[in-house]
Amino acid sequence: MAKRFHIEPFDEGTLVKLELLKLYVRSWLHVFISAQKVFWKDIFIYDFFSGAGMDSKGKPGSPLVILNELRVHCPTIVQKGLNVRLLFNEPQSDVFDNLKSNISDFFVECRTKSEFNCCKNCSTDDNCPFTVKFSQKEFNPFFSEIYPHMAKKPDLPRFMFLDQFGIKQITEDIFQKLTSLKRTDFLFFISSSFVRRFSELEEFRQYLKVEKEDFDESRPEHCHRVILNYYKRMVQNPEYYLAPFSIRKVANIYGLIFGSNNPRGMEKFLDAAWTIDKNTGEANFNIDNDKIISGELSLFPEDNKIKKIDLFERNLLQWLTDEERTNEDIYFFTLSNGMRKTHATDILKKNVSSLKITTTDKIRKGYFYLGYKPDKHLKIKKNE
Ligand SMILES: C[S@@+](CC[C@H](N)C(=O)[O-])C[C@H]1O[C@@H](n2cnc3c(N)ncnc32)[C@H](O)[C@@H]1O
Known part of the structure; x- marks a missing residue:
């Protein structure tokens, strides 16, 4: 299933995930780019599980969702002299090639459309007012490699999207690192039903130690809330904010977990989540069976x-x-x-x-x- 992700159209659940990403990135960029006073010149966005950039029908995946939100800010980035840096990571070579080609097409379109004055000057990708870096690495060792550099400047604004397959990547160690960066907001994806089903297996427990008793067997649709509580228990800082969004795909529940050290970050995330789900602000289905x-x-x-x-x-x-x-x-x-x-x-x-x-x-x-x-x-x- 994993390999087919980009050669098929995105399913409904994936589209909800990408919509939430879009709405949050929109408000996050607004805070760091459009604010009247410039507090931070350097702004970073990391998409650690980029995929190919789009689905088989040309619907934007996370890299293009982020780029489309960023492009409207090009004139402001130039005017304010900001350094906005994007990182797209995708280890699978055929997917990586597609990613590079789709992003290259994005830049060609930017230049030919010339919607924004600054793009007219971008005769090459190098002249674009923001920079895009690609990498082709396994997330875990890659994050461990770059984390010490980030930890030296924990105050820089960073947004991280961690769209893993399954459950293995956001381990306790990674989660502690993510939450320790003061001005980092993140959104990660997790297959919550799988944790519920397999939490007792030793193979699973090397990644996540959620107890079977934590799940209410009569409420399998609440399993992503249980996962949220599992990550909440790891946070020492009472002023750290975490929020869930549950996504049902056929019989399984997946979900996003948002994290931020800043109440305003949480406020923006909740605004995005309630825009998508006007009833509970946390699911693409009737989570409380209302x-x-x-x-x-x-x-x-x-x-x-x-x-x-x-x-x-x-x-x-x-x-x-x-x-x-x-x-x-x-x-x-x-x-x-x-x-x-x-x-x-x-x-x-x-x-x-x-x-x-x-x-x-x-x-x-x-x-x-x-x-x-x-x-x-x-x-x-x-x-x-
Ligand atoms: C769910 S897809 C990402 C979809 C993408 N965010 C989008 O919106 O189109 C997960 C991606 O992670 C990649 N991947 C798998 N294992 C990985 C790992 N250990 N580290 C980094 N990426 C990995 C896969 O090749 C796949 O393209």
């Missing part, structure tokens, strides 16, 4: 709610009843529950009459200023 999604309306109104949103509402209100919280606390609480700021704001607005809000700042009625290091400071407590 009746309202499958169109089975109940006579009891409480059953006609999306469970995840309803649970968040109850938890948030209880948590605000327990203690007074700041608007920044509420923001973190919202992110750690995999929800968007708008979810929390809507709940606060709905319950405003039972909230005690104190602030010395001048605030607009109905605004809660949820965010990281907000410029207005509120304290909010819910009456019993």
Whole structure:
């Protein structure tokens, strides 16, 4: 199956994965390239499992998804003098040849279309305002080779896409390294159903040590959440952010895990995920078996709610009843529950009459200023 990946059209699940990559890369590039003030001149994107660049029908795979998002920024990259560096890695030689040829076609198209003034000057790939490097290596030894260089400059903005086949590549050691880089965001793919099925096999346990008891056998569709918790337990830093996105392909569940040291990174990822899945923000299927999604309306109104949103509402209100919280606390609480700021704001607005809000700042009625290091400071407590 692995070998056929690029000589067949991408399946629905793969298209969802690539859509999420596209939306996240779009906001990530916006933060590091379009921001008014330039904090970092050097920006890195790594696609460690590049594949051929497209499927058999010419649909963009991860390398072209990234390039298409980047090309719109060419004028800004030139104007701001940024060094944007891309790395595409693909060890299988025939796939690697296709990758190089597809990316070379991308540059020819850029030059001939000349949509952006700066591309007119790019008479060769070398004149392009960003650089592309290729490598043809096995991920694990390759990452170990380049990691010490990255660790010397952990503050540089990096985005890594790790689209492995199966489960073997994001070991505990690799995961610790990824999370230790301060300004690195990553998105990796994993075959979660396979972990659920084979977690007890010794051969499997050399890569991942997920316990069989961690899985709820009555809920196989939740297996990617279990994988997320497995990686969460490895993180020492309480201010590190991880989020899942489950992808069903026929009978199997796969998934993406997003990681970032930055709450704003998490916020952007959740925005992308909720754009794709408007019900739970974390799957391309009805992950909580919500009746309202499958169109089975109940006579009891409480059953006609999306469970995840309803649970968040109850938890948030209880948590605000327990203690007074700041608007920044509420923001973190919202992110750690995999929800968007708008979810929390809507709940606060709905319950405003039972909230005690104190602030010395001048605030607009109905605004809660949820965010990281907000410029207005509120304290909010819910009456019993
Ligand atoms: C799922 S595909 C990648 C698809 C690609 N990201 C896309 O969007 O089209 C996984 C790729 O990883 C490559 N691969 C397999 N084992 C690898 C390894 N150990 N290190 C790096 N790449 C590997 C395969 O040749 C394959 O092209």
